[in-house]
């Protein structure tokens with residue numbers, strides 16, 4: 001996940017002359033060089049999924065494909081994740097509900113509550129963080145798959161399953177046991193609707209999986225401690241199930 005500690009709000013002018021509407025002044029939200037929303041005033045913030053990038057010819061939500069995401073509460077952050085459920089079902093929904101370019105290249109966003117509140121002040125209809133749907137275990141697993149090597153767990157929309165034959169080794173002793181633990185955890189989470197929260201953790205504690213791919217890929221995948229085995233999400237989180 002890509003952690004967002006600050007959002008910038010910049011004025012922009014969209015050219016709607018092709019739809020007979022002239023020019024429209026809007027506000028865009030960005031994090032560094034990545035644009036999160038192209039017209040805060042025009043997005044329907046309470047929709048599921050929410051379209052963060054609206055049509056640049058007319059400003060209407062759902063007129064143009066893509067730019068979509070789901071907002072989820074995860075404890076101390078708001079997760080902006082690809083709209084996995086909406087994208088399932090074929091090429092049309094996969095294209096129609098695909099995420100904005102910044103999420104295709106860098107994965108899901110994890111927005112701290114302070115910038116989220118600043119966005120909310122400017123975005124009529126954006127729910128309070130506590131009123132968002134919780135992140136579900138099966139969604140957290142999809143986030144992991146979205147960001148990990150496809151040679152480890154396949155690629156969306158394929159089911160999230162450990163490709164055991166492609167795992168060359170792990171960073172811990174007892175490779176076969178680690179692989180079995182990770183595989184069982186993925187299967188459990190992938191079929192679960194449990195709400196989960198994200199806890200910060202030291203990435204050096206994560207077990208690394210070395211995966212056979214055109215170049216050997218290294219994926220930090222899980223953290224094992226006395227409480228059990230937990231899924232690791234970059235850059236340094238484990239998921240905790242709300243039991």
Ligand SMILES: [Zn+2]
Nearest residue numbers: 055057058063
């Ligand atoms: Zn349009």
